[in-house]
Amino acid sequence: MKVSIDTDRCRGFGVCVSLCPEVFVLTDYGYSEVAVEEVPPGLEEAVAEAAEACPERAIECN
Template identity: 65%
Template sequence: MKVTVDEDRCRGHGVCWALCPEVFDLNDDGYSEVLTPEVPAGFEETARAAVAQCPERAISEG
């Protein structure tokens, strides 16, 4: 599983980071960034929750 963040859509709510800090982080401006595009084994479920719960729909799985 891979995830990406659309930088134009992200508004820095931090939901993804709160749900799955193993995959997502917040940059110095408070916007989401992916730490590792390939989600590590065991974190797929929480990464999918982050995709589903992003208020701006800025995260995609693919």
């Protein structure tokens, strides 16, 4: 699974980081970014949950 964040939509709520810190991190400016190129096995469900919980719907999984 690959995941990306639309940086134009992200507002830095950090919900994704709190739900899956193994994949998402905050930048120095307080916005989320993806820390890995490929979602590790076993974390797909957490990434999907983070995408669903994102208030701005800025996370895309495929």
